[in-house]
Amino acid sequence: MRLTRLKALALPVAAVFATVACGGGGTTGGGSSKGTIVIASDYPASGGEASTGIPEQQAVAFAVSQHQTIKGFTIQYKPFDDAINGVHDPQKGAQNATTMAGDSSIVAMVGPNNSNVAKAMIPILAAVPLAMVSPANTNECLTKSFSYCNPAPSELRKGSTNNYFRIAGTDDQQGPAMAVYAHDTLKFTKAAIFSDNETFGKGVADNFQKKWTSLGGTVVVRNDYDAKNTSDFKTYINSAKSGGAQFVYIGATTGNKPCIFKAQMKGILDVPLTGPDGFALDPQCIKDAGDNATNIYGTTAGSDPVAGNDPNAKSTIDAYKKVYSKPTDIATYTFQSYDCAILLIDAIGRAIDANQNGDITTPVFSYYQSDPTNTATGGWKYLSSQGVTSSS
Amino acid sequence: MDGSPAGTTQDSALAEKAEEVEDPAAIAARDQAWTEGLMAVRAGMVGNRWVRLLRWLVLGVVIVVLLLMARNIATHSQPLAYFLQTIVYGLGSGSLYALIALGYTMVYGIIELINFAHADVVTFGGFISLSVVTAFGFKEGVVNGPLILLALVPITAGTMLVCGLLNITIERVAYRPLRNAPRVSPLITAAGMSFVLEGLMFLWKGPVNNHYPDLIPTGQLTLIGTTVRIKDAVVVVLALLLVLALDTFVTKSKLGKAMRATAQDRDAASLMGIDINRTIAATFFIGAVLAGFAGTMYGLYFGNIVFDLGFATGLVAFTAAVLGGIGNIRGAALGGLCIGMFEAFWNSYFVSAWTQVMIFVILTLVLLFRPAGLLGMRVPDRT
Structure with missing residues (x-):
């Protein structure tokens, strides 16, 4: 039997989001097969990034092997590789999306791994639609x-x-x-906030600051530095010090020197550095910070079920x-x-009404602290x- | 003369050839005309009411900014300590800018070339000393205390020598063959050398920031709430000593005299028996020795070094040289200190995203009021 590609599928997925998010779903189904439903995936599965992409594929295959049928339909899995020369490639992602769109047995896909690939795939698959x-x-x-x-999300679709x-x-x-963590867990009240003045770094620092003040924290200094032309952070550190900052938050990526900032804090201001996944879990950050690499805290988006x-x-x-x-x-x-x-498997099994824009309502973030002596993990330690x- | 057609052709061919070579007198006359033209424009502008008005306006803005800064300084919670600390940090980075600016100013003073590759030689120096330091396994925690200086001194000296030789090579390969070419040609090869060096360093150490171990012994002195670390003191004192040494060398020594003579009038100096090539090479060597020192100090002081460091730093250092009066050694030192200080103050008291913009605004203003820079420029006489 031919399965019509449900416009409706996107909606059940959203519904499941509200209820399941990040848990394990239950098995449904059984009985004789009414047809075949194919779930696809799109990950970088060759070259250097395969170290992330292959386990992601295996996880989907594993999930499908646990749920081979659903309400009488057989579920199959079809992986796609979006890497070219070992690097995830938006163009390749778009090609894969076109192939998926042309294959009516594919009802949904898992992935992609990278935001820029998603940006290329969404317009193609939204028109089908394919979840x-x-x-x-x-x-x-x-x-x-x-x-x-x-483009804005609506233009993208x-x-x-x-x-x-x-x-x-x-x-x-x-x-x-991180504002919540600094306030509730580290029990700080005075923050010095900096950013590399780029879209990601400044945005994340702005949002940190908004949340931090709403929690009742004090901002002793806020400054955005020009990362290309700055290698001397001592004046910034001094401004944080003279305001009595208990920790520093820097919205930046590793290349924009947040951890060099930490290195220069040595002998001037001995407080923790905190920041986003722009440098959290990055071994280069530990190298940049030299012998002052202790006491760096960072977040990554998502839980860490293994380390946790x-x-x-x-x-x-x-x-x-x-x-x-x-x-591996x-x-x-x-x-x-x-x-x-x-x-997805759960959503396919349901047909319920649902809500809006595809983000989870309770995002989970993992916290890491620098641990320079632990070379096996690239110098980082999992905290929680x-x-x-209550996102901003 | 018989006026045979063959003879005429030959004559005109000769004349054409002569025109191609263009005699120095014609070049001098053209340069003179340019200079006069520019002076006339400037004189016209000085006389213009609107320009005068604009100057007052600019002065007004500067005064407002200074007042704002004074207010920020006065209203800070620990006004004196914070102010003094800012000066300490400003001196630190300012003296490094000064060292780099010296290389620009010396080369410009003697052959009127903006040596774009100079700041890349600085970076190169940092990379060399970093490699040696790493090769010996020196890093924080492994060696401590004053003993490390025993290792740092020869490493720095070696780096300075290597940089000097590198710069002489660059001069020999990329600038000397073009010494009598139109001025823009060596400018282009200078930019080219800059990219070549950056490219080589990229291949050597990759695109990432390289951590430079913090080897200068820790320790500090606190006065009126102001901390001076050994690191800060070492950088400032050594840079100052080098500037003084260079200044004495150029004013007192025989080679220094030769350099000044060559800078003033290359042809006359040559007639007096000065070996121009050797003198210019010596200038490049000395500039690069300072660059090697600055590169090593940069790494030790800021704790990192990256392959394209030269671009941004070089621009600021060249600005410092122009600010002080290009060609003027004391001017370059003063300009470097001024810019370092200004950067520190702006970062401490204002929004730092504006710092770079303000540096160049200051430069523009200084040149508007004092076209020859703070201490006056010293460039070759062309007439």
Whole structure:
């Protein structure tokens, strides 16, 4: 039997979002097959980025193997590779999207891994429509309308109904996530806030600042530096010091020197540096900070079920490890990819009414602290993962 | 003369050839005309009421900015300590700018060339000393205390020598063959050398920031709430000593005299028996020795170095040289200190995203009021 590609599918996915998000779904179905439903995926599965992409694919395959039929339909899995010369490629993503659009047995896909690939795929798949659920995209402009978003989410979908969902928190929620952590866990009250003055860095610092002041924190200094022309941060550090800052927040990517800032704090101001995934978990940051690399805190978008020893995820992780036993079979977004697949399978099994724009309502962020002596993890230590309910 | 057609052709061919070579007198006359033209324009502008008005307006804006800064300084929670600390940090980066500016100013003073590659030689110096430091396994925590200086001194000296040789090579390959070419040609090769060096350093160390170990012993002195670390003191004192040494060298030594003579009038100097090529090469060597020192100090002081550092730093250092009066050694030192200080003050008391803009606004203003820079320029006489 031919399965009509449901306009409706996007809606059940949204509904499941509100209820399941980041958990494991239950199995449904059984009985004789009424037909075949194909779930696709799009990840960088060759070259250097395969270390992330292959485990993501395996996780989808694993989820499908757990749920081989649903309400009488057989589920199959078809992976796509969006890497060219080892690097994720938006053009290749768009090509894959066109292929998927032409194959009527494919009803939905998991992925992609990278925001710029998603940006290329959304317009093609929104027109079909074909639902996408990404475990890893964090660019806020894929779903949220800000003045600096080009194109705006509605333009990206070209007037079609939304088909895009994700379980990663967005960049605009990262700043608030660290504000909450600094306030509630680290118990600080005075912040010095800086940024590299770029879209991501400044945005994340602005959102940090908004949340921080709303929590009652004091901002002793706020300055945005010109990353290309600045290598002397001592005056900034001095301004933080003279205001009595208990910690520094820098919205920046590693290349824009936040960790060099930390290196120069040595002997002047001995307080923690905090920041977004622009430098969190990046071994280069630890190198940049030299012998002052302790006491750096960072967030990443999404939970870390393995390092976090999540008891709810334990049985799934163990089962997955039985099938895929190599250490390299688990990478950053592996179980997020599994969750996305489960979510889709669940959504396919339902037909409920649903809501708006494809982001999760309770994004989870993981917190990491620098740990320079631990070379096995690139110099970072997992602290915790927390849901951030009251995003700005 | 018989006026045979063959003879005429030959004559005109000769004449054409002569025109191609263009005698120095014609060049001098044209330059003179240009200079006079520019002076006339300037004189016209000075006399213009609107320009005078504009000057007052600019002066007004400057005064307002200064008043704002004074207010910010006075209203700070710890006015004196914060102010003094800003001066300390301003002196630190300012003395590094001064060292780099010296290289620009010396080369410009003697052959009127903006040596774009100079700041890349600085970066190169930083990379060389970083490699040696890494090769010996020096890093924070491994060696501490004053003993490290025993290693740092020869490493820095070696770096300075290598940079000097590199710069002489650059001069020999890229600038000397073009010494009598139109002025824009060596300018282009200078830009080219800059890109070549940056490209090589990119291949060597990659695009990332390279951590430079913080080897200068820690320790500090606190006075009136102001901290002076050994690092800050070392950079400022050494830079000052080098500037003084260079100034003495240029004014007192024989080679220095030769350099000044060559700068003033290359042809006359040559007639007096000065070896022009050797003198110019010496200028490049000395400039690059300072660059090697500055590169090493930069790494030690700021704790990192990246392949394209030269671009931004070079622009600021060249600005410093122009600010002080191009060709003028004390001017370059003063200009470097001024810009370092200005940067520190602007970052401390105002929104720092504007710092770079303001540096160039200041430059424009200084040149508007004092076209020859703070201490007056010293460039070759062309007539």
